[in-house]
Amino acid sequence: MNDIYLNLERIPVERILKRFIGSSNLVFLENNLGNRILYPHNIPQTKSELEFDLILLKESIRLNPGMYYNKNLHKITIPEEFLERFPDIIQLLCALIDSLQSEGITTVLKEVGDLPAKRLGSIIKINFPQETGSANITVNGKKYPIKSGTLSVVKASTLKFDLKFESTSGTIDGKLSLRIEVDGGEIGLIIDARN
Amino acid sequence: MQDLIINSRLRVSQDEIIHVVRRFSASSNWTLQAAENQEVSPSDILGEAEIFSGFRTIKLAEDLKINPKLIQNYLKKKLGQSIYQGEILAEKEGILGFRKTLILSPNDGVVDWIDSEKGEVRIKMFPKKTKLASGVYGVIDQIDRQKGWVVIRTQANIIYGVCGSGSVREGLLSIMDGSGALTSSRQVSQKHERQIVVSGAFVFADALQQALNLKIGGIVCGGINAGDFLKMTQGQWNIRGAKWFDNGISLMVTEGFGSNPIGKDIFEVLKPHHGCFAILDGNKAQLILPTKDQQGMISIHKTKLPKVVTDKRMDRVGIVRLEVGMRVRITSSPNLGVQGEVVGIDKTQTLLPSGIKAILATVECEHKKVKIPYANLEAI
Numbered sequence: 001m002n003d004i005y006l007n008l009e010r011i012p013v014e015r016i017l018k019r020f021i022g023s024s025n026l027v028f029l030e031n032n033l034g035n036r037i038l039y040p041h042n043i044p045q046t047k048s049e050l051e052f053d054l055i056l057l058k059e060s061i062r063l064n065p066g067m068y069y070n071k072n073l074h075k076i077t078i079p080e081e082f083l084e085r086f087p088d089i090i091q092l093l094c095a096l097i098d099s100l101q102s103e104g105i106t107t108v109l110k111e112v113g114d115l116p117a118k119r120l121g122s123i124i125k126i127n128f129p130q131e132t133g134s135a136n137i138t139v140n141g142k143k144y145p146i147k148s149g150t151l152s153v154v155k156a157s158t159l160k161f162d163l164k165f166e167s168t169s170g171t172i173d174g175k176l177s178l179r180i181e182v183d184g185g186e187i188g189l190i191i192d193a194r195n
Numbered sequence: 196m197q198d199l200i201i202n203s204r205l206r207v208s209q210d211e212i213i214h215v216v217r218r219f220s221a222s223s224n225w226t227l228q229a230a231e232n233q234e235v236s237p238s239d240i241l242g243e244a245e246i247f248s249g250f251r252t253i254k255l256a257e258d259l260k261i262n263p264k265l266i267q268n269y270l271k272k273k274l275g276q277s278i279y280q281g282e283i284l285a286e287k288e289g290i291l292g293f294r295k296t297l298i299l300s301p302n303d304g305v306v307d308w309i310d311s312e313k314g315e316v317r318i319k320m321f322p323k324k325t326k327l328a329s330g331v332y333g334v335i336d337q338i339d340r341q342k343g344w345v346v347i348r349t350q351a352n353i354i355y356g357v358c359g360s361g362s363v364r365e366g367l368l369s370i371m372d373g374s375g376a377l378t379s380s381r382q383v384s385q386k387h388e389r390q391i392v393v394s395g396a397f398v399f400a401d402a403l404q405q406a407l408n409l410k411i412g413g414i415v416c417g418g419i420n421a422g423d424f425l426k427m428t429q430g431q432w433n434i435r436g437a438k439w440f441d442n443g444i445s446l447m448v449t450e451g452f453g454s455n456p457i458g459k460d461i462f463e464v465l466k467p468h469h470g471c472f473a474i475l476d477g478n479k480a481q482l483i484l485p486t487k488d489q490q491g492m493i494s495i496h497k498t499k500l501p502k503v504v505t506d507k508r509m510d511r512v513g514i515v516r517l518e519v520g521m522r523v524r525i526t527s528s529p530n531l532g533v534q535g536e537v538v539g540i541d542k543t544q545t546l547l548p549s550g551i552k553a554i555l556a557t558v559e560c561e562h563k564k565v566k567i568p569y570a571n572l573e574a575i
Contacts, residue, residue, distance in 0.1 A: 009431070009432040009434065013421075026422070027420055027421075027422060030420065030421035030422050030425075030452070031420060031421045031452035031453040032452075032528075033421065034421035034424070034432065034451070034452035035451045035452050035453070035526075035527075035528070035531065037432050037434050038357050038358065038434060038451050038452070038526075039451070039526040039527065039571075039573075041201075041202060041526075041570050041571075042526055042527045042568075042570060042571045043527075043547070043549075043551055043553050043568040043570045043571055044547075044549045044551065045527065045547050045548060045549055045551075045567075045568065045571075046547075046548050046549055047548060047549055047550070049549060050549040050550065050551070084551075085551065086551075087549075087550045087551055087552070088550060
């Protein structure tokens with residue numbers, strides 16, 4: 001069976017210690033990491049094991065960003081195994097966003113075996129220079145107010161949809177306003193206004 | 196239902212005909228007493244070697260409380276002269292009622308260097324004569340005089356661990372306690388010197404240090420703390436054995452990190468070899484247990500092996516289709532390493548507390564039945 005994570009051996013345990021809230025016991029975490037390297041095919045059974053795996057996923061992606069993120073084409077491709085392993089797709093996407101540090105508008109695709117990748121939606125990264133700030137996003141004529149520091153999901157299951165962005169403080173790709181056609185799908189639109 | 200694929204792991208290989216390499220120290224002068232195609236038994240001597248034993252430096256000026264430049268006046272031996280353990284090396288007469296001070300040689304050797312600046316004398320110890328026994332029943336297939344190798348075709352059981360560290364070390368196998376024992380420094384003693392010790396489910400860091408101090412050849416355990424393992428491998432996991440490490444002791448872990456009893460499949464093979472010759476290759480995570488039975492010579496004679504002795508670690512993990520009746524081991528906590536038989540495979544997925552949906556298999560272990568995601572199993 002294939003290893004779901006790449007380069008687990010290169011993840012420093014201190015990085016896991018910083019992120020894992022389930023335990024602050026270094027010995028426990030080191031042993032867990034070691035056993036995950038030995039048995040990467042294991043399925044997490046408890047919530048705590050899943051949390052640990054999510055951290056491993058983030059670190060693994062951070063070490064191999066090019067495997068999942070094409071910066072030039074603004075595309076993130078999620079392997080099918082990730083979706084099977086992490087049932088909360090929003091949690092999974094947050095892990096990908098945090099590790100890949102995508103900017104602007106990024107299309108999210110799902111790998112489906114040998115078939116063409118399936119569009120899941122888009123990630124919109126809004127940068128606020130200060131902790132407070134707001135923006136408006138209009139999707140297919142419906143307006144959504146966005147506050148700085150939040151992460152929102154907007155349903156948009158059509159293949160393409162019109163997006164209008166307006167703000168006095170936040171920017172997308174350095175622009176205070178924008179009108180663009182973006183990809184939709186099963187997830188829709190993920191608006192990341194976290195700082 | 197679709198095929199459920201799981202990993203399979205080679206853990207024990209029984210009655211294998213293999214090559215073992217018996218080595219003389221590369222730097223030693225050795226005399227061969229064996230020949231290619233010769234049949235050998237464990238006590239047969241393959242050769243004798245004179246092994247350089249090192250130097251011993253004695254701080255004469257400091258011990259005699261004299262000026263370093265004057266040590267020649269107190270020495271009883273000249274440069275190049277032989278001296279034996281307990282013989283007087285230097286002497287200082289007593290004055291005004293003070294007693295005479297004698298410095299005795301701590302070893303047999305030759306006075307090799309006199310340093311009048313530091314007031315030290317160095318003794319080069321006599322080389323030690325060492326005999327190399329075959330250790331196994333077999334046939335000598337190859338002798339490499341340059342490398343100091345004697346390659347013997349023999350029959351052996353081989354145990355494969357999941358990870359390890361340290362070069363090839365050999366010695367008598369000593370099983371300390373049960374497969375689930377926890378080993379601290381109190382259990383490790385001088386009697387284990389140069390032995391391969393089977394320590395049970397877990398070996399504490401102090402036991403490892405003690406083992407190193409007492410010159411124990413190697414340790415086989417079910418589990419170890421990952422932090423202690425990483426100290427032995429310069430901070431690298433090296434799970435696939437791609438790198439070579441040695442820090443004076445060899446180690447093989449059979450199950451995983453943390454406390455994990457040695458699996459029944461391995462422990463049952465180890466038990467009959469208690470007190471017998473064994474070869475542990477920590478870096479390859481492999482323990483060779485040569486046959487104790489002279490009857491093995493029949494198979495050894497019948498089997499031919501390629502001449503080239505490979506030093507590569509073989510791949511031990513493959514994939515198989517999960518089936519009812521299959522022997523498996525659990526690879527996830529809290530039952531890591533527990534073995535049993537698959538007695539059932541669910542037809543539908545179950546929602547786990549983690550939120551993941553997975554097909555579960557029912558495994559009948561020695562004391563309990565466990566339902567577990569099939570992916571958390573390995574065929575053995």
